Amino acid sequence: xxxxxxxxxxxxxDLRKTYHKKGGSAEAVRGxxxxxxxxxxYGFLGPNGAxxxxxxxxxxxxxxxxSGEIWLDGRSVTEDPVSARAEIGVVAQHNNLDRGLTARxxxxxxxxxxxxxxRNANRKADEYLEKFGLADRQNDYVRSYSGGMAQRLKxxxxxxxxxxxxxxxxxxxxxxxxxxxxxxxxxxTLSRESGTTIFLTTHCMEEPEKLAQHMTIVNHxxxxxxxxSSELKALVPTSTIVTLRLAHTExxxxxxxxxxxxxxxxxxxxGTLAPYLDRRQPDFDELFRWTESxxxxxxxxxxxxxxxxxxxxxxxxxxxxxxx
Amino acid sequence: xxxxxxxxMVDRDLLxxxxxxxxxVFRVAMLPFILILTYGFMLPTLGVLPESFPxxxxxxxxxxxxxxxxxxxxxxxxxxxxxxxxxxxxxxLAPVSSATVAFAKMFVGIIESFIGGLIASILLMGTFGFxxxxxxxxxxxx
Numbered sequence: 001x002x003x004x005x006x007x008x009x010x011x012x013x014d015l016r017k018t019y020h021k022k023g024g025s026a027e028a029v030r031g032x033x034x035x036x037x038x039x040x041x042y043g044f045l046g047p048n049g050a051x052x053x054x055x056x057x058x059x060x061x062x063x064x065x066x067s068g069e070i071w072l073d074g075r076s077v078t079e080d081p082v083s084a085r086a087e088i089g090v091v092a093q094h095n096n097l098d099r100g101l102t103a104r105x106x107x108x109x110x111x112x113x114x115x116x117x118x119r120n121a122n123r124k125a126d127e128y129l130e131k132f133g134l135a136d137r138q139n140d141y142v143r144s145y146s147g148g149m150a151q152r153l154k155x156x157x158x159x160x161x162x163x164x165x166x167x168x169x170x171x172x173x174x175x176x177x178x179x180x181x182x183x184x185x186x187x188x189t190l191s192r193e194s195g196t197t198i199f200l201t202t203h204c205m206e207e208p209e210k211l212a213q214h215m216t217i218v219n220h221x222x223x224x225x226x227x228x229s230s231e232l233k234a235l236v237p238t239s240t241i242v243t244l245r246l247a248h249t250e251x252x253x254x255x256x257x258x259x260x261x262x263x264x265x266x267x268x269x270x271g272t273l274a275p276y277l278d279r280r281q282p283d284f285d286e287l288f289r290w291t292e293s294x295x296x297x298x299x300x301x302x303x304x305x306x307x308x309x310x311x312x313x314x315x316x317x318x319x320x321x322x323x324x
Numbered sequence: 325x326x327x328x329x330x331x332x333m334v335d336r337d338l339l340x341x342x343x344x345x346x347x348x349v350f351r352v353a354m355l356p357f358i359l360i361l362t363y364g365f366m367l368p369t370l371g372v373l374p375e376s377f378p379x380x381x382x383x384x385x386x387x388x389x390x391x392x393x394x395x396x397x398x399x400x401x402x403x404x405x406x407x408x409x410x411x412x413x414x415x416x417l418a419p420v421s422s423a424t425v426a427f428a429k430m431f432v433g434i435i436e437s438f439i440g441g442l443i444a445s446i447l448l449m450g451t452f453g454f455x456x457x458x459x460x461x462x463x464x465x466x
Contacts, residue, residue: 060417062416062417085417085419086325094410096410101340109336113329113414114325114329115328
């Protein structure tokens, strides 16, 4: 037994995972360490292929780490993965519901796998079917469920045994914005009621920006930044991002932009140049004159507040939706 | 918890199988039906095999039905689960060892194989009549 940091439910220390294959090995996770505060929504962010899924698989005991330590509520997950699973709820990105069973049976069997009696499982299934608005379709086979309903049921199922931490792997992928809102509302209410910590992985930055108190950004299996949303945004030297869509672009534009006074860094992506300005109010006349001096013109211009996506782009030079 | 989860997994598999009961019966009955047709009627009628051959093949036919049903009840669901249907994930993430999940599946496979043997026996009894079936089982002469 280890004495845990009082307010952290999950601690990860120097976690590594290497896949061995013919002709070499691939290091998916390269020594990451972080702590998840109890009762919070924690964001674990990164582009596709950054090592998020491998990390979540090791944290949920699906994969054995190559090295490193994982502590869940003071108990070692690596030493006793079976006991750790009792405290973990997992909502996978894909639909892994039991298609041969009804929604109600999915919940009841899950609870029984986790050692609940039939009576308690039935009682809790009633409660969750009601809470997630699935009571009227509880006896339908889940293969007849829409994507949104299946997602609700997956979350209800993962919460059936009241886990201490709920791992959500891109939980709202493919859902329309209205449904996302409803789903998050239900999840947050439930987690508050049961004191469950939510560990959210996603490559979409809007949700963690709104919901997560703390977050970690990973890329190429390494942590690139950690902190609260405002701490991460403070890493970008400006609170205002200007993007210029140009009539034509050249690779040299980035270097030329970075030579401008007040520009700390610039990036060029899909014909759009984004100079990171060192001040709040950009001088637009100066920017237009500068683009004309490059022999191009501005087709479109966008000015916005810094988002987590911009933080990621600033730190890695790539967009969140690009592969790592 | 291991024991409780084991029985829950067995219950789950049996419930799913019970829902597809006619598919199960049809699948299990197909092999003995073809064997009876070929070795019990066609070949003895053509004189290729002795008339007593159906009696001799009883044990093999029931055994074969049990074996194939057992394999089908264990290996096929596992192959499907690990390849295209990730339904087993929920059981693998339960706080029990992977061996418990495997034993539950094997246990259900054993139950299914016995039911398979029973179906083959019923089919043989229905085809050859009770008296001949009794001779097949006991090995008694006419």
